[in-house]
Amino acid sequence: MLEEVLRQLPPRPRAQLQRQVRALDAKYVERTLPDPFAADRQWRSDLWWRRRLAG
Numbered sequence: 001m002l003e004e005v006l007r008q009l010p011p012r013p014r015a016q017l018q019r020q021v022r023a024l025d026a027k028y029v030e031r032t033l034p035d036p037f038a039a040d041r042q043w044r045s046d047l048w049w050r051r052r053l054a055g
Contacts, residue, residue: 028052 002021006014028049035041038051
């Protein structure tokens with residue numbers, strides 16, 4: 001959903017939101033572990049956050 005919103009925003013708001021999303025993505029990656037079985041699950045494995053294990 002965020003990707004769709006980002007595509008439709010004008011340049012300045014898009015850049016501001018992208019910075020915030022990247023910061024949140026980095027925090028999530030820092031606080032989670034890779035899921036070694038993610039490729040075997042039924043959800044879309046190309047969605048990177050679904051390949052992480054949260055505590």
